[in-house]
Amino acid sequence: MPKRVDHEQRRREIVQAAWRLIARGGFEAMTMREIAAEAGYANGALKHYFSSKDDLLAAAFQQSFFRVNERAAHSIGERTGLAAIRALCLEMLPLDEERQVEARVAIAFWDRVVASKALMKIHADSMAIWRKWIEDELETARRSGELVGDLSHEQIIDALFFVTTGMRVLPILEKGFGPPESYVAMLDAVLARVVAPLGEG
C-alpha cells in the first residue's frame, strides 16, 4: 500500500511543521495557512491531510505522547518498579528543548480538550495508558518489597500525575522556576514519600 504509506508520511511531516511553529510561538495564533507554508504545501492542500486545527493538534499531541513512551521504553531498559516509574516520569518533564515543545503542545491541547468530546477521549486514552503502565510497575515494586508506604496505588499515581503536570506547565510559563535538576529533585522527593511513610516529625 504505497499510497497509504505516503499519506501517513505526509501527515507526519505536517505535524513536524506545526511542531516547529509551536516551538517558536503559541499554537492558538497559528493559522492553517502558516502551517501549510512551513510544511511547504499550498494552502488548501493541507485540508487533504488535516481537516481542522483541532485535527492537527490531536495528531501533534498523540505524536508527543508516542515519543515520550518511546524514549521512556528506551530509558527504562531492564529496570522495573520505582526505577521504571521514575524513568517514565522524567520523560514527561520539560528537561530539554524537545520536552519543552512537548509540554507546549500539551498545554495547547488541554485548552481544546475542554471543548471537544473527541479530544477529551484522546486525552483520557493516553492517561489510561500511563496509569496502567505505572500501576503495573507499582505492583512489581509492592511484590518485591520496594514499596512499603501507606499510600494506595491510586493515590501514588494521582500524586505523580499532579506533580508532573504542574512541572510541565509552570517552567514553560515562567523563567523564574529553578533549573531542571530541581524538578528531578522534586520528583525524587515524591517518590521518596511514596516508598516511606512519614516520620513522627
Place this chain on the structure above:
Amino acid sequence: MPKRVDHEQRRREIVQAAWRLIARGGFEAMTMREIAAEAGYANGALKHYFSSKDDLLAAAFQQSFFRVNERAAHSIGERTGLAAIRALCLEMLPLDEERQVEARVAIAFWDRVVASKALMKIHADSMAIWRKWIEDELETARRSGELVGDLSHEQIIDALFFVTTGMRVLPILEKGFGPPESYVAMLDAVLARVVAPLGEG
C-alpha cells in the same frame, strides 16, 4: 469620574460574559462576535473595551486571580502559618463550579502566555504575589515551631505550586479523577510532608 467608573463596570460585565461562555465551552473557539452577543453589545462596540481576545483573556485571568485572593483572605480570617497556606491553596483547586471555570480560564490563558511577553508578565506578577504570600506564612510557621521539616521554603512553595497546578488541570480534562475530597487529601499529604521529615521507611 463617572465616565471612568462606567467604563470599568462595562469591562467587568464583558469579562463576566466571556466567563459564561468559557463555562459552556473552550475559549479558543469563541469569537469576539459571540462574546459581544453574550454581553448584549453590538459587535464592534466590544473593541471599545477590549482590543483583542488576548486583552479580554488577560482581564478574565486577572479577575479570576483577584477572586481567588478575595475568597482566600475571607477564608483565612485570623489564621496564620500552614493553616493560612492551606486555605489559600484550597481556593485554587477546582472544588466547585466557580473554581472549575477559573481553572478553565487559567488553562486558556497559559496557551497564550507562551506566545506573548505581555501576558507572560501578567502571569509572572500573579505568581510572585502568591509566592510572597506563602513565603510570609512559612516564615510565621517557622518562627512558631509549626514547621520543622527539612525542606527549604523555595522547595515547599514549588511543591505547592506544582501540585495545585496539576490539580487545576487534570480534573478539568478527565472525569476519572477522584472526588474533590481526594484533592484536599492530596494537598494535606503535601503539607504533612512539609511539616515532618521522612521516617526511616
